Each structure stands twice: as structure tokens, then as C-alpha cells.
Amino acid sequence: MHDDVNDASVEIEIQPHPLLIKPSGNAFTSESNLRDTSCGLFALFPDELILQVLGYLSEDELNAVGATSKGMYGFSRAEELWKSLFIESPACKEHFTWRGTWRRTVLNLSETSEARIALPNLFSDALYRPFHMSQVPLGPFVSRIPLQNQILRFSDMSAEEFNTKYSNTPFVLTSPVKDWPGFGEWTYKTLVSKYGDIKFRAESVDWRLRDYVAYMENQSDESPLYLFDRAFVEKTNSEMEAGFTVPDCFGKDFFEVLGSDRPDRRWMILGPERSGSTFHKDPNATSAWNAVVEGEKYWIMFPPDSPPPGVFVSEDQSEVTSPLSIAEWLVGFHKVARRIPGCVEGICKAGEILHVPSGWWHLVVNTQPSLALTQNFVPTTRLPAALEFLDKQRHSISGFNCERVKDPYALFVQRMEEQYPGELKKAMEALEAKYNRKTKWEMLVEDKKGSSGGFSFGFAGGDDSDDD
Template identity: 25%
Template sequence: MTSALDSGTARAASLGRFYLLPDALTIRCILTLLGPKDLSSLMLTSRYLHVFARNDLVWRRLFFATRDRNSTRLVFRGSWLLTYLFPNPEHDEACVNYLRDNNTPGIQDVSSEFLHHQWLRSNTSFAHFYPPPPAPPTPAIGENRPVNPVIPVENYDDLDQETFYRRYGYPNRPVMIQNSGVESWPAWEQWTLEALAAKHGDTPFRISNIDSDNEPSFRLCFKDFLHYLLYNKDQDPLYLFDPYFADAVPEMELAYEASTRATHSSALCQNILVLIFSRSSRATLDHPIDGYLLDHNGQAPRGTRTLLEHQHGTRSSLDTSDGHCKYPPHMTPPGHDPTSPTRLTSVAWYLDVYPFLPQESRPIEIVQNPGQTIYVPSGWWHMVLNMDHTVAVTQNFADDSNIIQVRQSMQADETETIQIQRWDELAQKLSMVRPDLAPALLPSQEDEQLQRLKAQSSWLDPHSENAADQWHDRVKDIVQRSTGFTNPGEIELIGTGENVCFLTAHGFVKFFTPFHDGHDSFLSEVRANTILAARSAGVKGDVLAPPRMLGYGYLFDDQTEWRWPFIMTETLSARHPVDLVESKEFMPEDESGYSVLLPPILHTLNYCHSLDLTSFLDESQLDTTFDQPRVSLGYTARCLEAAALNHTRWRVFPKHLLKLLPNYLPKDAMAVFDPSKGDAVASLVHGDVNPGNVLGYLDEEDEDFRPLSLIDFGDAVLKADPLIDIVSVFITILNCRQDLGMTKLLLDFWRQLGAKGDQDPKRTLARRCMWHVLLWPSEGLSLHLVRCVPEVGEMTTWEQLEQAIFGWWSAL
């Protein structure tokens, strides 16, 4: 046996200067740039270079870089080297003496970890793989683990449209559906590999090649694809995934339209689809958003890379079992980098990442058997592991529950003008068919304002690399105005929120954007920071003081439509010599952790709620050019006026509750908050207490998060209902947990403000809390609530929902 030392010496002697490079870099990035003559010369140079230059990955890429793209024939010869040399049927006689073998001839004393992984991924069988039993559900919701650890299996007859929508469509839950009639489709018998080859062998279909930038897809006769399927050993095999197969063979479209009780197992979803994507809309789209796809993912063990779709999807398996791996939208799969151009295949992920996952990071898994259909909601990360040759029918579609995500995905890239035009045409048609969807489909006043602003020279895209120098000039200007320093030091863009935030050597600079009443948020934050700074001498105990404001104002004069209001505050590190993080990165998982996090937050809210505002409300201590701040009933009235339209546009709650919303909302602001009836009044309500606005550090000794500062008073309200902050803390920090100890602490704090409660049965505590959720000026609080309580979709009335979330408070 060759020792490691001898192997290293032989490798150095054989590779020369290439010895210094990783084998993967040499093969993937260098040898794939060479032509056939250079590769042939390298084969004659040394043992290692012979093996590297014969690597099938190199010859596969060379083949697709040079092949005739008009040809629909490809005869796979067992290796890509032989296929490159003899690609067409007329070469059959010339290569008759060559073995159909893709294994590199055995060369002694060649050791390579890269080649070992390549061989392992190509030859490992998953035919008998079955996922382990799921972990028990966890009581709290966190960012680092799936929420629903089990995918249920439902019988088709047990699901009508409404039940499916409320149980799975609205809460965005995956489900496996069985006994739906797939076995009665003509495709069940007609779409075996043998039958397809016999009937459609000469028909070209679309083949996907995920390993090629030159030719990511091409047309190939089915018989040639089947031949490749049987003899290849590629770790990233070609696969048939054709959204337009019915154009080539119209009769195939009838193979899954059985005349039984269900045309296919996703008929529940299809009926919803038809309501939104009519036939005329489908033609206008010219996009396979709702098309059925013939999906043949190739030889086992193969599968997809990690995918995230903005449409819902269904997949009906016709012949073999497949493993499905899912992660919910809020959780990026371990080992997967969404920003990386290279992504792991399912085989690579199962071999290199899956065995080493801790229990809390394991995916939600299920095996799909022939005849079953799996429903994958939009936004879910999903991966399919084929355990054998697989034929499946897949569908992507939009409905009431994900139309917002579809809109965002189609409008995400402003350079994709055709895609944006498709959406605009589709939105116009859908708004006529479904007027109730119009607020979610058509541009809002804010959207129209943003389009105007983007056409002006003063507008800069906050996240455009091309605008980085201009943003740095703006930050430098603000730092000099606020502090007098001409050198801001290193400027770092931080955060991904709606406002534009920069960290400098002298402080934190935030520019307010027009989104979500950005100018009002600016005024509120300036007013709150001014009040808190004037009262800072009274701060005692563990109050989470905000950073000190160093300056505020407008970047431009009033000649521009958006003047870019800004504030600059000190960096907290100036007072706290620790690395500060947001509490959302380290949310507690038990009551002991909350006992550290919650009391300082409540002490801070108590301080804000109890401030003496007499001088600030009677004598303006702000620049007179600033408007009046958000105050009391006037602010509540504005939120109430906008609530119904906002929720129709956001579509966070299920459609059956949205229909009932106008009758559930209060008739006027005083029904929500009326000090004359004993409702407690808070001097300064923060308005958006959530884990992202609580900064602190992780105590290395006890591993508890220790809060130090409460930031972002952009939603602050004066002389308002303290329940606004109570509800926010309960939903975003306690995650709606029915933990009597922590929630009682929260309610005791509210009662200390002098809240007396109300005997009016229409103004119960639970109803007032639910009203505050619905009056929230942005969708963030509603989104967090329905994630914490996914059963919202199965609740039939707002009264039932309010009791489920807040009704038990009255017993504390």
C-alpha cells in the first residue's frame, strides 16, 4: 500500500506546478478550458494528468461547447470522451470496438479526494433510503428549525376546495394527497419508459443540462435520452423537463385528463388556478406559470438542486418512489448559499451535509409513492431525491394565497422588462375577473410615487452597487453636518429593511424612504428621540436607552419631491464595549431565557409610557418646520380608515376572513381606545417592539441574550393606547406562546398603568387586542401572528380568532 508521504511525492512529481492547486480547481476551472489536442497531450504526460485529462466532466463540457446545436441526435457511448469522438448514429460502426464504459482505466498510485467524491456521488444507490422518523414538535417558533416537522398524508375524498384552502393552501403547508385517481390516467400505463420510447422515440423533447453555461437546455430525441439514461454515470445527469411537451405531441396532454372524478390529484388547486389564470390570461402570459410539465429527472440516485419557487407546485409520481426534503420559507437549508452561483445537487447534499445535521436543523422529509401527489407551497425550499428512474407530472400555479409572492417575483428585476410587462397585462385581466384582488394586483399610490421618484436625478437605488460612491458622498455630507467631522471613516451599508442605513466611525446614519409613510416615521423618530434625550437624566435601572441623536434634517431642499429625511445617532459601541446584535438572532427557547430578556423591555416601556410630556405638548421644542407628530385618537382614526384596504392589498389573512373584515372592524377610533371609559393612556408608545429593534449581546457564561438598547422609534405615538406595545411584545417576542408566567408578567405591567377594563361586551380585552393587530400600519405584525398560529386558516370568524389568541388573557 502506498503511504501518504509517497502519494504526495508522486503527486508532486506527476503534476509539476499543478501540485499546488486543489484537484477540483485544476479539473473544473483549468482543464475545461483546453481543447481536445491539448487534453490528449496531457494524457501522455504523467499518471495524474492522464487521469485528470480523461475526467468525464472535462469532456462533457467540451462536448456541449462544440456540438451542433441544431441536432436533436446524441448517441451516448458510456463516457463523454467517446461521445465527443463519436457523437452521432453514423459513428456506430467506427466505435464498435470501444467498450461502453465511463470508468477511467485503472492507474496505479493516483490518489484524489475530489475524484473519490466524484465517484461516490455517481455510484451511491439510494434505492433503499428511507428518512428517519421526525422529531417531536417544538413548543416555540424559532428561526433555526422547521415549524411543522411532519407532512400529513390526506385522502383526496376528504378534501373539498374550502377544506384544502383553509388547511393547506392558506397556511402554506405542504401535504401529500393519495387516492386521487392518478392510477386511472392514461399516462399511468402509457408513460412508462418503454412505452414512451416505442411511441415517441423519435420525438425531440427539452433536456436540461445544469452543468453547462453554454447550453443549459437543448432538444433531444427521446430514444437517445433513454439510451443516455441507462448508461450514464454522471453526478449531475441530464434530465428531461419539458414545459412545452404538449406542443410537440398534443395527444400527451390528454393522458392526464382522465374522465374520472378527478382530472388529476391537484384538481383542488387547479380549480383555484382557473379562477385566476383564465385561458386568455394564459395565452397573454406566454409563460409556463400554469403549464403541466413532463418531468423525467433521470437515473437513480439523482434529483434536483435546492429550489425555491414563488408559485405553488404539485408533483404527481407515476412509476417510482421519490424522497422529498423541505425547509419552510423562513429557514435557509444548511449547506445552501442562495447567493452562490453553484449549488449542491440532492445527492451531494445527502452525502456531504445531511449526515452531519443536528436534530434541530433536519429537514421535513417524506417519501412519495407512485400515484401520490405532493403539494409544495410557494416559498418553501424543496429538493427531490429520485430513488429510481422517475416519470412525474408537475404543475406550478398561483392562487389567492400566493398572488403577492408571484407579483413580487415577476417584478423583482427591473431589467426584466418583458417579465414586468407580462405581469402588468396579467394584473389588468385578473382585476377585471376578480375585482376583490385588484388592490393586491394593481399599483398602489405608494408604488406610483416610487416610479416617479425613480425617474428623478435625486433618487438612488439603496442597494445598487453602481450608486455606492454617491451614497458615500451623501453619508459624508450628513456626518459633517451632524458632527463637524469631515472624514466619516469606513462607511458600511447595513440592514436590508426599507430605510437606508449606514455605519460610520462617528455614528449611525439612516435615510428614510417613501415606503410605509416614511416621512411620518421620520417625524415620529425625531420627536421621540428629542423627548427621550431631554428626559435621559431620569433613566434608572435596566431601562434600554436608545442611542443619542446627533443630528436630523433633510438631505435636499424642498424643490425635490422626496427630500431624503435623515437622522444620525451615536453608535451604541461608544457606550457598550461589546459586539451588539439583534435579539432575533438569539431568541430564548425557555422561560429562563425570557426572564432575562422580557423584564428590561417592560421596564423600558414603563419608562416611555410614564414620561411627563407637558412641556412637549404645550411648548414645541422642535423646529417649527416639522409637522405635528402622531398623537392619540387621530393616529388611531387614520389607521382604522386604511385598515380594510391595507389587508385586502396585503392578503395576509385568509380570504373568508377578509370578506368579514369590514363588519368586524370598529366603527370609530374611540371603540378601540377611549380614555373616558378608563382606558390607560401611555405618554410615548414605541409602536413596533420586535426582536429586530432590541439590541444587546450574548452572555458567553450562561448563553443568555442580554438586551442593552431599544431602537427605531419611527412608529412612535404620543398619548396613545399602551396595548399597542403589549400586543407587539406578545406576538413578536413571546411568539403568541400561551405561557402563563411570561404573559401574566406582560399583563401585570399593563394593569400597573391604571387599566380598569371595560364592561362593554363589544370592547373586550381580546377584541381590542385583535383590533390593534388589524390597525397596524404595516403587514409585519399580521405576518408574524399567522406564522405563530398557522391554524388561522381554519378559523371561520374573527371572533373565533380573537378568542384563540387573546381570549385566555382574561383568566390571568
């Protein structure tokens, strides 16, 4: 028995791959590896390169290569190859029947009519890893949240409390969504019965809702396709709009002054268990609320100046690289992440709404099939943050129509001046005070440099290590 609450990795059960392919390490205790004995000259390539080369083939070519040997058969079955083929195919844009895997969907095969050759002597991490990641149990990562990390939960909150205390703090509100007219009425099944033939956006594809739900209910992808639709209000003839209200505590949303020049602000989100969002900050320093209408989500968040482990941010913050899938990040980094001061974690259940303060990093994973609504906004107390972002991080601004809006900062300032001059003045003064503080601090550092000939932050002892 392990009682280290953070040691999630020990509880991962190893599942057999559907073709019995195994991780590369097993080759050491086996007489031969099909990737070396049955792939011809391909055996000279690393597994990832073989997959990359196969990525150039059409479905017929891929099947033909797969028919040449058992080893190549194993490589030809990699689901990511078939996913790309399907997404590029005309069928993906029209009607299709989801068959449970990308390969079967491309070939329009039922599960029972697809041949399956067992490959117990094929040892390949590249082939085994995506399957393994699709099976990693989420339970150990999303439970036993350390006390100091637990997200604040309130049954309700006043606008006054939000503005004075909580606009820069993640929290869950447990009541307001339960009063929405649409709560309990909308489930992904009721939505399919009404809007099944309407196409919704899921990453790079537009699928009829009924096709997406068929996919969602019967797939085993490492990173399931996630439905994220910005036009759900129009697509549901405003019926969904009538079903929700923004909790009063969030108050005024200053991005409203942008009118039709505003970037997209609200989305319907639908996905199966294990789908979700990898680490990011919301655009343009906006805050957000995220209401779970059905299902359940696990959130892990970090303050603005504390990028999560495994996420790399360029110095000017304009580029963020988070190369890992959610499951890979959980397996590789969750344990250490949880121990970093400032880390906030929580579960948001159906009927609850979560506040993401502007600038906070967040990763979200659905622990059940989930339907959610989310909206970005600029509340009074985060107005300085939005102004600062639009002014100082121009290359990271997103969502504006650059044909129409050449200078989002100037437009926002102008519209604020017209509609909320008092609020704008206060926000500008707050920014000025912040810059002045910074300047004084910088002067202090400069002074110190001047007097000691080399001031630097660091630990006493003059050790050269990179640790900080």
C-alpha cells in the same frame, strides 16, 4: 450496529474508482503520489486548477496531454471535461450514440475498445470526489424519516379543506393520479416508442427522447442530466394533455388570467435514479403540484423563512447560492437539516401527487428512474403571496417575456380587476392587514428602542456569540 436514524454517513460504502484513483488522504501512507511525481510543472498547481486548465483544451489536445504521463492521463480522463466537450460539440445537437460515459461518447468508443490504465498511486480528491458522489447510496438518507418530519398524506382532499387548512402545507395525495387516463400507460419506455425521435429539453441540451433514455439507462454522473421539458403537450400532440387532470382540490389557478403572457407553467420531468432538483423555491411565489407517473421521488422541504443549511440567500432574497450537488448536500447537510424544526420529508410514489406550497424550499431526488408531470399555480389562498412577490420582489420575477410585459405586477392586477375583482379586493385587503400588523409591530420595536436606548433580539446574558 448504528441505530442513530440520522447517521446516514456511516453506511456509505467506499467503491473503487474505475481507474483505481483514491482520495488525497491516502497519499500520507504511500511512498509517492503520481500527481506529484508524474505531472511535471502541473504538480505546482492545486488539482482543481489543473482540471480548470485542461478545460480549455480540445478533445485531441486533451488526449495528447493524457498521453504524456500516467498522472496527466488520470487528469485527462475526468468526466466533467468530456461532458463539456460533448455539450459544445456539433454531435450533441445532431445524432449520436451514447456510449455510457461522456469520454466514450465524444470519441465514439465502445467500452471494450477504450484503454484503461490503472492508477492506484494517483491520490486526488478532485478526481475521486465526483465518482464517489455518484456512488453514495441514497437509501440511508431517504428512509427512517423522523415521525415529526413526515409529510402529511391524504387519499383525497376537497377544495374547501385545501383552502381553509392546507394551502400552506406540503402534503401528498395518494389517489387522484391513479385515475388519470395516462397513468400506467405512460412509462418512459412507451414514450420512447411513440416520441423517440422528438427532441426534449434536458438542462442545456435538446436531445431526441431515445438518446436521453439511452443516457439515462447507462450513466454514472454525480448530477445526471435532468430532462425538464415545458413543451411536452405540444410535442406529444396533446396526447399527454388528455391523460392528466388537475386534482379538484387545488381549485382556481389565478395565473390563468395572464393568458399568453403567463410564464411557463407545466413540465414533463424525466431522470434516472439520483437525478433531481437542488434546493430552490418555485418562481414568482407560485405553488406547484408534482405527480409521479412512474418511479419514486424523495422530497425534503423547509418553510419560506427557513433556508436549508448549505443554501445561502442574500438579504433581499434575490440571490440564492446552493453550490453543492444533491449527493454532496445529502452527505454534508442532511443529518443536521433533518433536526431543524419545520423540516418536512416524504416519498412520493408512482400514482401520487405532491403539493409544494408557494415559497417553500425543496430538494428532490429520484430514488428510482422517474417520470413526472408538474404544474405551477396560484390558488385563492396564496393570491396575496403572489401579488406581494410581484410587487415587492421585482428583481426576482422570472419567466415573463420582458419585451412584452414591462410590469408583471401591473398586468396581473389589471387582469384580476377585469376578471376576478372580488378576489383581488380580498387579497389586497389581506395584504393591507398584513402590512398594518407589521407597522404596529415595527412601532412597538421603535418605542422599545426609544425607551431603553437599544432594544435588540437575543438571549439573556448578553453574550456576543453569533448563535441565534
